[in-house]
Amino acid sequence: MKQNVIDVLMYLFENIIAGESMVYPDSEHEHMFDRLEDLGFPPNEILLAFDWLEDLADIHSAELSNTGTEQVINTHSVRVYSTLEKYLLEPECISFLMHLEQNQVISPASREIILDRVTALDVELGLEQLKWIVMIVLYSQPGEETAYAWMENMVFDDNLSYMQ
Secondary structure (H helix, E strand, O other): OOOOHHHHHHHHHHHOHHHOOOOOOHHHHHHHHHHHHHOOOOHHHHHHHHHHHHHHHHHHHHHHHOHHHOOOOOOOOOOOOOHHHHHHEOHHHHHHHHHHHHOOOOOHHHHHHHHHHHHHHOOOEOHHHHHHHHHHHHHHOOOOHHHHHHHHHHHHHHOHHHHO
16 A cells, blocks of 8 residues: 555544644654654655644744734635645535635635645645645644534544544
């Protein structure tokens, strides 16, 4: 079975991250790297997953430093997806994001972070993979506990095969 960075992220989140902090000391990275490699994940995919998580933490840090200068996103605006976003996300994924936003599960700002993390992966995503990405992003964002709980229920109720 070919493992990719999304599989590493899903494993990390399900088995390690959800109970701990999102940022780890270098020695902990080495331990987790060895553990993931022993489980059969390719080293380059493990490193990409670590970089992806660190970038997610950096996005959160940047948001905290911009607290007083936040840009207000008009809730009546229409998000036009770029060619790259449409390439990486199946139409049902875009519909799912729109559904989440229209039902106020995610905010426009959270949507943009999710899209940033999707484009950082640079792989085509199906709906189940997108649900995991949304859940990881919401977990990392303060004040998104309710949205995270909602997504967690959706992912684990609809996707029991990942709980093995």
